[in-house]
Amino acid sequence: MSKQTFALRGTICYSNSPTxxxxxxxxxxxxxxxxxxxxxxxxxxxxxxxxxxxxxxELIIPGLTDLHxxxxxxxxxxTGMDLELLDWLNTITFPQEARYEDTDxxxxxxxxxxxxxxxxxxxxxxxxxxxxxxxxEILMELLDKTGMKTMVGKVNMxxxxxxxxxxxxxxxxADATISWIEDTLTKFENVTPIxxxxxxxxxxxxLMKRLSEIQKKYHLPMQSHxxxxxxxxxxxxxxxxxxxxxxEAYSQFGLFGGDCPTVMAHCVHSSxxxxxxxxxxxxxxxHCPQSNTNLSSGIAPARRYLDAGLHIGLGSDIAAGSSLSIxxxxxxxxxxxxxxxxxxxxxxxxxxxxxxxxxxTEGGGSFFGKVGSFKEGYEFDAVVLNDSTxxxxxxxxxxxxxxxxxxxxxxxxxxxxxxxxxxxx
Ligand SMILES: [Zn+2]
Numbered sequence: 001m002s003k004q005t006f007a008l009r010g011t012i013c014y015s016n017s018p019t020x021x022x023x024x025x026x027x028x029x030x031x032x033x034x035x036x037x038x039x040x041x042x043x044x045x046x047x048x049x050x051x052x053x054x055x056x057x058e059l060i061i062p063g064l065t066d067l068h069x070x071x072x073x074x075x076x077x078x079t080g081m082d083l084e085l086l087d088w089l090n091t092i093t094f095p096q097e098a099r100y101e102d103t104d105x106x107x108x109x110x111x112x113x114x115x116x117x118x119x120x121x122x123x124x125x126x127x128x129x130x131x132x133x134x135x136x137e138i139l140m141e142l143l144d145k146t147g148m149k150t151m152v153g154k155v156n157m158x159x160x161x162x163x164x165x166x167x168x169x170x171x172x173x174a175d176a177t178i179s180w181i182e183d184t185l186t187k188f189e190n191v192t193p194i195x196x197x198x199x200x201x202x203x204x205x206x207l208m209k210r211l212s213e214i215q216k217k218y219h220l221p222m223q224s225h226x227x228x229x230x231x232x233x234x235x236x237x238x239x240x241x242x243x244x245x246x247x248e249a250y251s252q253f254g255l256f257g258g259d260c261p262t263v264m265a266h267c268v269h270s271s272x273x274x275x276x277x278x279x280x281x282x283x284x285x286x287h288c289p290q291s292n293t294n295l296s297s298g299i300a301p302a303r304r305y306l307d308a309g310l311h312i313g314l315g316s317d318i319a320a321g322s323s324l325s326i327x328x329x330x331x332x333x334x335x336x337x338x339x340x341x342x343x344x345x346x347x348x349x350x351x352x353x354x355x356x357x358x359x360x361t362e363g364g365g366s367f368f369g370k371v372g373s374f375k376e377g378y379e380f381d382a383v384v385l386n387d388s389t390x391x392x393x394x395x396x397x398x399x400x401x402x403x404x405x406x407x408x409x410x411x412x413x414x415x416x417x418x419x420x421x422x423x424x425x
Contacts, residue, residue, distance in 0.1 A: 004421060005032045007047065008382065010055035011398050012039050014062050014374040015358040018306060022374075023398045028052065029060055031380040034421030038376050055384050058415055059401060061357075062372050063123025063381030064326035065364035068223070068265040068286035068315030070128040071139050071152075072097050072106075074113040077319040081294045085229040088295055088320070090162065097130045097155075098164035106135035107142075114142040119411045120324045123381040123419040124149050124368050126223050126263055126286070126315075128196055131155045131167055133180045144188040147424030149368060149381075153196025153223055154180045158207045174210035181218055190419075199225040200236045200249040212253040221261040221367075224250065227274065228266035229297045247274040247283075257281025263367055265315055266291075267305070268298040275308070284311040284367050287359065289332035291317035299340040302333060303348050306355060313364020314356075326364075330356035330406045353403050384416040385409060 007028045016022045022039070030037040030047055043052070073093060080092040100106045117125070127143070127150055129136035136154040143150050154177060158167045167173040177195070184193050195215055197203040203211075215222060227233055227246050240249045247270070250256040256277065263284040270278070278285065287302050305312045314329040315321070323329070330353075337351040365372020371379050385405050389412065396404070405413060417425035 004034065005030070005047070005050050007043060007050055007052040008055060008060055008384065009052055010058045010060040010384065012060045012374060013398065013402055015354065015362050018358040018363070019352070019354050021354050021357065021399065025398060029374055029382065031421050034380055036374050036376055036378045036380050039374055055415060059385040059387065059398070059405065061383050061385065062361040062365065062374060063383055063417065063419060064121050064360050065313055065368065065372060066122045066125040066316050066326050067263050067284065067313040067364040067367060068126055068288055069318040071110060071113050072100050072130045073319030075109050078322045083295070084231065085295050085297060086231050094162040094165045098162065100130040100132045100135040103134050103138060106138050110139045110142050114146050116324060117143065117148060118146040118425060119414070121383045121414055121417070122148070122324065122326050123383070123417060124365060124371060126194060126367070127152045128223070129154055131157055131165065133176050136180060137183060140184055140188055140191045144191045147190060147419050147422055149419050150191050151194035151221065152191055153194045155196050155198050156207060156211060157198045157202035159204050160201045170204050170207035170210055173207050174214065177211070177214055181214070181220070185218065193220060195220045195222040197224050197255070200246065201232065201239060208253040208255065212255055215255060215260050222255050223263045226264035226267050227270045228268055229295065230269065233269060245271045245274045247277050251277060251281070257283035261367070265317060266297065266300060268292055268300045279308060279310050282311060284313060286315035287312055287333060288315040288317035288321055289336045290323060290329060291320035293336060294322065295320050299336045299344065301340070301348065302337060302351060311363070311366065312359055313367065314360045325410070326360045327406050327409055330360045333359065353406065380418055380421040382418045383414060385413050386415045387413060389413065
């Protein structure tokens with residue numbers, strides 16, 4: 001038996017389906033060469049004698065995936081929350097992101113970010129950097145050391161930025177992107193590049209065309225923003241008069257799913273046509289409830305996306321969202337879905353704990369392949385949660401314990417974390 005084979009023992013919890021949890025107490029979760037080999041109430045004969053860490057009653061859940069966040073914005077999370085998207089970008093975000101031209105500042109800021117990411121319950125993430133290549137490479141180097149499996153993007157923006165935060169031309173942006181990809185494509189064990197046009201208002205048609213050629217050459221996935229805020233959507237309509245809906249501003253360049261695996265943040269106000277195209281093209285939706293609340297963007301119809309079978313996961317959207325934990329994002333997703341049901345449309349049932357848990361694990365994890373579950377053959381990403389410090393005189397069932405952790409936990413409740421079979425915390 002390979003020495004990379006081991007077991008964890010505890011209360012093991014994962015999604016059987018978007019609506020059903022599998023919970024097994026006093027069970028063994030076996031990792032074989034980085035992959036899940038199954039959950040067993042008794043260790044099978046063939047695994048006799050493998051190393052086993054006994055976590056007692058602690059909960060063991062799949063590693064969580066943050067499908068959308070901005071590393072350079074971590075410095076100012078929790079501040080400037082009284083603006084809507086476009087004013088927030090111009091007033092707070094762009095001036096702060098411009099600072100990453102300074103690599104000393106980038107290293108200091110990204111060290112704090114990487115350290116906190118490591119302590120979070122997340123094992124996977126799709127992350128925006130800034131438009132600066134050296135700073136983005138520093139971010140990738142620091143994240144690589146955490147052992148988390150991440151995709152990181154050098155941002156493209158050649159219009160509507162600020163004097164200090166905009167690339168000179170479409171060509172300059174594309175050239176910088178190619179040199180960044182060449183530098184980083186195979187450099188890291190745990191971090192890979194992802195194409196990152198900031199959003200349509202930041203990228204000229206010529207830049208999108210060039211990014212499309214780059215995507216075809218390197219077969220990279222892509223991340224961006226979609227239909228987040230009314231002002232933004234109206235602006236895209238003005239900028240792209242030939243398109244019928246926002247998503248077409250990406251799809252007309254082949255940057256919207258299909259052969260270009262794509263994750264789009266928000267989709268708060270997507271039209272029926274846009275939703276149909278996302279479904280057809282297999283576009284992933286990063287639902288970012290805390291961000292959508294903070295920037296008064298609205299409530300994305302997550303229930304509709306789930307029921308229609310679209311790919312949907314959760315994002316923290318740091319720093320429009322304030323909290324890194326995808327457990328917190330699960331609680332936020334449930335809470336905003338209740339407001340949507342009560343205030344906007346009483347025919348749209350709120351999300352359940354099971355559904356929010358699914359979105360935070362396998363829903364978003366599947367953007368990385370077989371990730372986010374303990375079903376056999378999935379990559380072994382696991383988080384061990386100790387809820388004994390959240391005191392209660394009640395004897396709680398495992399599902400209630402999980403729910404309490406979704407609503408009440410912080411990093412202090414994490415006992416251990418594994419990504420792709422390696423212990424990283
Ligand atoms: Zn964002």
